[in-house]
Amino acid sequence: MAWRGKQPCLGGNKIHGKHDGFVTWRSAQISPCGTSGTAVISATLAATLPFRRLMIEKNLPELVMLKRLIDEGGSHLEVAAPCSIAMDGREFPVYSIAMGNPSPDVPVLGFFGGIHGLERIGTQVLLSFLESLIARLRWDATLHQQLESMRLVFMPLVNPGGMWQATRCNPQGVDLMRNAPLSAREKVPFMLGGQRYSARLPWYRGAAGGPMEVESQAVCDLVERELLSRQFSIALDCHSGFGLRDRIWFPHAHTQVPIEHLAEIGALEELFSQSYPNHNYVFEPQSRQYRTHGDLWDYLYLNGTSYSGRVFLPLTLEMGSWRWVKKNPRQLFNRVSIFNPTAAHRLQRVLRRHLVWFDFLMRAASSHGRWMPEGLLRKAQRRRALAQWYES
Numbered sequence: 338m339a340w341r342g343k344q345p346c347l348g349g350n351k352i353h354g355k356h357d358g359f360v361t362w363r364s365a366q367i368s369p370c371g372t373s374g375t376a377v378i379s380a381t382l383a384a385t386l387p388f389r390r391l392m393i394e395k396n397l398p399e400l401v402m403l404k405r406l407i408d409e410g411g412s413h414l415e416v417a418a419p420c421s422i423a424m425d426g427r428e429f430p431v432y433s434i435a436m437g438n439p440s441p442d443v444p445v446l447g448f449f450g451g452i453h454g455l456e457r458i459g460t461q462v463l464l465s466f467l468e469s470l471i472a473r474l475r476w477d478a479t480l481h482q483q484l485e486s487m488r489l490v491f492m493p494l495v496n497p498g499g500m501w502q503a504t505r506c507n508p509q510g511v512d513l514m515r516n517a518p519l520s521a522r523e524k525v526p527f528m529l530g531g532q533r534y535s536a537r538l539p540w541y542r543g544a545a546g547g548p549m550e551v552e553s554q555a556v557c558d559l560v561e562r563e564l565l566s567r568q569f570s571i572a573l574d575c576h577s578g579f580g581l582r583d584r585i586w587f588p589h590a591h592t593q594v595p596i597e598h599l600a601e602i603g604a605l606e607e608l609f610s611q612s613y614p615n616h617n618y619v620f621e622p623q624s625r626q627y628r629t630h631g632d633l634w635d636y637l638y639l640n641g642t643s644y645s646g647r648v649f650l651p652l653t654l655e656m657g658s659w660r661w662v663k664k665n666p667r668q669l670f671n672r673v674s675i676f677n678p679t680a681a682h683r684l685q686r687v688l689r690r691h692l693v694w695f696d697f698l699m700r701a702a703s704s705h706g707r708w709m710p711e712g713l714l715r716k717a718q719r720r721r722a723l724a725q726w727y728e729s
Contacts, residue, residue, distance in 0.1 A: 397501050399451070399460045399494055403432060406464065410434070410471045419555040422498040424508055429497035431552060433559050434467070436474075437484035445567050446702040447490040448695075449556060450575040452513050452633075454499020454506070458656060458677045458687060459575035463493040465688040466695050487703040490563045495552050503673050507550055510536025511543045514629070516553045517636035521628050522592040531630035542631045556633060565641040569648045569705045571698055574634065577656040578676045579626070581663070583690075586623040586653040590632035593624045595727055597642050600715045601650060603722030608708050609697055618694070622726055623653065648709070654691065 407416050418430035437443070448466070450459035470489075473480045494500065498508040506512050515531035525531065531542045543550065549557065564570035585606075588596050596602070606620040623632075634651040641649035661668060661678045668674035678684045701708065710718045 396503075397429070397497060399457060399464060399500065400429060400497055402464050402468075403494060406467055406471055407432065407434065410436070410474070413471070413474050415439075419558060420551045422508065422552070424498045424501050429501060431492070431495060431497060431555050433555075434491040434493075435488060435563065436470070437488040438486065439488060441566055443487050443567070444569040444702045444705055445488045445490060445564050445571075446698055447492075447560065447564050447570065447572040448575070449492050449495060449572065451494040451496050451500060452552075452556075452574065453576065453578075453676075454496050454502060454504050455673055456505075456575075456577045456676045457500060457673070458577045458658075458684075459654075460494050460500070461684075462575055462656075462688055462691050463491065466692060467491060467493065469692065483699065483703055487699070488563070488567075489699070490559065492556060492559055495556055498552075505539060506536070506541060507552055509543075509550060510541050511550050512540045512631075513550060513553050513556075514633055515540055515542040515631035516549050517557075517631045517633045518549070519591055519631055519636045519639070521590075521630050522594070523628055525628045525630060530628060553633060557637060560637050561640070565637070565644070565647070565649060568646065569702070569709075570641075570650070571702050572634070572637075572649070572651040573654055573695075573698060574651070575654045575656070577658045579655050579659075580619075580657040581660045582619050582657045583617060584619045584621065584653075584655040584657065585694075586621065586626075586655055588622065588632075588635050588638045588651060590623040590629045591635050592628065593622075593727070595622070595723065596638065598648055598650060599722045600710050600719040601648055603718045603725070604708055604710045605650065605701060606722075607718075608701060609694075612697065613693060616693075620726075625726065648705075654694070656687065656691075 407414060410416075413436055415435040417433045419433060420431050422429045422431065448463050450463040451457070452459075470480070496507050496513060499506055502508065512531070521530060528538070528540055531540050532538060533542050533545055535541065548554070560572065564572060587602050602620075609616065609618075623629075634653065638649060638651050641647060658676050658678075661683060662675060664683075665674075665679065668679060678687050
């Protein structure tokens with residue numbers, strides 16, 4: 338387009354829809370600066386917006402689905418966007434969602450996913466669960482009663498920039514699960530345990546002494562505000578990429594020293610195994626497989642347990658993606674496929690598989706007073722857990 342006279346300037350307001358996952362321009366105009374004449378380019382912009390939406394739907398459908406679920410949840414949900422990530426001329430908000438009783442006296446269960454951009458399945462299983470909850474809120478009186486006695490918190494897409502780029506790290510090259518200001522007490526695997534050499538290499542921790550990345554800080558702020566302010570809380574972070582079996586990991590990742598609440602972890606595992614004896618999860622401390630620097634959940638757990646009498650149980654669902662690759666070795670040649678099921682029937686199976694575990698955690702959190710060990714029973718439970726996970 339050729340312009341005569343003065344150079345054009347763009348007049349218009351950059352706005353976001355209520356839950357937009359990208360930037361749009363509304364009523365944008367180009368006018369020669371300092372004159373009253375205008376040349377409207379809304380037609381040009383209107384032609385580009387469908388392409389931008391298609392790009393979002395193709396590269397980040399999880400964010401599109403999350404926005405849809407937020408709209409469908411309506412007044413049942415408390416929605417916030419504690420930070421937003423700028424990428425390729427777009428803004429990707431990091432959403433947090435809460436539902437249930439806001440009282441500080443009730444237990445809280447938090448769900449987190451998408452910390453690593455390659456591990457899309459973690460976000461997808463949480464969105465599937467959230468979709469089920471929102472649908473049930475329209476008719477399920479039992480769910481409403483359950484939510485009166487507890488609170489649910491979701492941050493299902495922590496790293497939208499990394500997912501948009503199809504990288505493990507965030508757009509700054511930082512691995513968010515190596516980003517907390519916490520160093521391992523014992524030797525960690527070279528590189529895998531976290532490194533400060535370069536953001537161009539995997540597992541980069543970030544600059545020494547620098548602030549945490551905005552995504553990591555958003556997780557910490559939400560946990561401190563919603564979970565660590567309660568007497569009892571559980572967090573579940575969903576990942577994929579390790580092993581042939583699905584694992585439930587608990588701290589520590591930075592040391593082999595058992596956590597203070599090992600008895601409560603042992604009681605929770607025993608309760609689940611008794612309630613669902615045919616489950617296929619492997620419960621274990623993460624340090625049993627490998628140790629790392631900068632683990633967010635170790636950092637939050639150590640902060641949370643500094644308050645006496647408060648129980649905070651951070652768990653990680655590590656979905657074993659090696660079996661997906663074993664069934665389809667061609668997935669090895671695609672970095673995203675290594676971490677995610679590609680066949681439609683396998684994806685559907687994974688989306689169903691963990692609903693029992695999620696529902697169990699809701700029931701365990703709301704009924705924690707009926708199974709938490711105390712006194713001599715707590716000591717016995719700790720001895721059993723030590724024998725099972727640290728002495729075998």
